[in-house]
Amino acid sequence: MKRILITVVGGLLLVVLWQAGSALSASQPASNAIATIHAFTGRSDLVLKEVPSSESLPGVREQTFTTANGDSIFVVDDQHQEVTTAVMSVDGVQRRTTALTRDEALIAAQNFQHRARATEGLSLLAERLDDHGAAGTMYRFEWGERLGTQRALGLDRIAISVDSATGAVVSYLRVLPQGTTVNSEPTISAAMAKEIAAKAFGVPVVKDSIELDVWWQNNDRSQPQVLRWTVILEGENAKGTLPSNVSRGAFIIDAHTGLILETLR
């Protein structure tokens, strides 16, 4: 009788341990990340579950968590123990009786930025009001640093969206500040970069735009930084293979070597 009991109980224990094994092994570091999210949101009662097999950015170790009801999601950088992406539901937040102004939205975003202990001293680089249909209308504010005489966009970047119906912050995006290791003065001028792109484009250009920024080679944070021109070109769609009479391409060019790093179509 004993042997039977031992066999069955032992078997059941094995099953329980087998089931809990992966959860137990993941829960240790997860507890740190959850504490980070609790501190970030100011809500220690937030019940979170880890997203299995979550996608990390190339060259970064991250963990992703959602709330139990799935209305919010957070990504924590493992090394820095900081929230780098947060999407927070505005369900249940009282709707305003008057329209949110741009200034009110900016104050809400700035307050959130300070609460999140994001680096101060960044410049407000862009703002807009986006209509996302059923997802609502949102003010979007983007901060960053400008480097060198050509005012290249640096790595330290923050973007915050504020829901116009409630005045609540919907999303927070952070590229964590890191030292710039690449020379932010381009060897290749903007005009030269446009020439390189136009040659590769192969279609007469009717419209162009250009941006200079610092990023990582191959979008991989474990690789060296690169100063890059992003040239977006539009031309006549002569081939007629698109449902549009415009052909469009983006060319990401190394601002020191002139090499095309990536072509987008």
Added chain:
Amino acid sequence: MPSRTVGSFSLVKNNDYRQRVGLLTLLVVLTLTFTVTTSTHAGIPANNYHYAYADGGHTRDAGNPADTRQDSVGYSANARLNWSASSVGTSMDNDAVWSMYAHANWEVMVAYNGSANSNLTKQMVKGYNLSQLKIAVFYGCDTANGAFVGADHITAAAVTAGAGASIGFYDKVFLNGGFTTGPAHTWSKYFWESMAGGNTINTAAVFARDRFFQERGAYEGVDKYSTWGNGGQKITPAGFK
């Protein structure tokens, strides 16, 4: 070995019997546990269409992360390369979850079958019965652009035809690039991670936009999205709408 009679069995025989029952119970418990943790809801279709066009443009592989994530939460999902518009449309009529990554505008999405283009049109979408469809994704340029048609674009058409929710873009997006397989793949990877994690389409759309930026350092058009229908629509648990 001496034995004591218990009922119609000896104790030795009874021990054998109980041991067998015990082992059988253990086997059943193990099997059930394994089945519960690995089972999929076979028969709940989710289809994802991507293309490699004759002009070199492609969304190849954008459907793969969609397929993997949908499978992980119990759908019978597929990523399908170069299927014609009529095949894509027929699938839309039967799917619980559907996505397409293609050249597009507000009226059409361009399918390519390896030799010729064909259009999935707004009118075709409106003609389907999509009352079983939870989510339709139209990844392509201007699929939710209302500049010329107001809210009568191909993304909204899916909701008109009964889908729970849909998502499209009101400006240009890029399809392919040099790293991984490009913008369509990157957006799909994060959007479906969030959807499979139990988020709503509204949350997943914001997550995909911000993670896309985190990875590539630019939005490349994916910030110009709009959702239609029920913004609280989820794909979890697996099932039809």
